[in-house]
Amino acid sequence: MAVAAHGVASGHLPGSAGLVLLVVIGVAAGALAHRLSSMVAFVALLTGAQLAGHTVLSLTADPMAHAHSSTTSAMATTHLVAIPVCALLIAGSGRLYSVITSVIRTLRFLVAGPITDLTRFVVTTAPQRRPLVGVLAPGGVGLRGPPAA
Template sequence: MTHSPVTVAARVRGAAVGALTVALATVAHAWASGAAPSGAGVILLGVLAVTVGAIAATAPAATTVPGLLILLAAGQLTGHVLLAASGHRHVASATSDAAMLSAHAAAIVVCAVLVAVAGRLGEALSHAVRAIAARVRSEPPPAADTVAYSADQPLQATLALAVSKSHRGPPVAAH
């Protein structure tokens, strides 16, 4: 079995899927019961977030919308079971089980599409940045064609050069 390193994009996808799983479960149960989960429920949701995030970061199927749908749906179902096991109960409300199930399903679809689109956008953006960085690195440094001299007193320097010319020497006709 070969081991491939987890890329930064996979880690970000895993963190997003784990966080979305817990956020959806927390919001849905807080809405249904009137109170956010606390105590053991929060700890169990944290373990769920790490587990689902690790699966999303390492499973090749988690890069596709169907794979993300399955992973997020399993996370929601597991979150519901964990919260029920920790004593977090729903109160009787006007929302039916069908309405809650359809809200979960819609949220799962939206989140799966958003994570998949963000992954594709991240890939495109990283390819563009790599192409630009490679082009910038491959350009040679600008040629030094012009030489600039600076002097505090350029006119004085020119005058000093003109005065320093010696006119002494053998006569021209002596050659």
């Protein structure tokens, strides 16, 4: 069974704890990526996320299956090549997404006309109306009713 499960880090698929931690790292990196404005910061974020992910996979792997078939320098070289390539691919896909959505918005405008902005609306309140008794009989202490029993 362990021979057929070749995968990440130690050559075996991570357990549930490792998968949960990888998801947390991925979500945190994705949330932070939206706040970055430079490619250098983005590459630094990817580097940190890869190091954290690799550390999590190494720590949560089965100790008996932790023998790496590749050397550390080969793995480091692979990561150093993968980080800028992935950063360029992610940045390029983000730019491609913005171009595609702007084309779709333009085509939609040409076909259907201007799109109403539903996020901006004005709430008008009706004027406050005074009770008819207050208009006809101004003053006094209020409305009288039957005495309390």
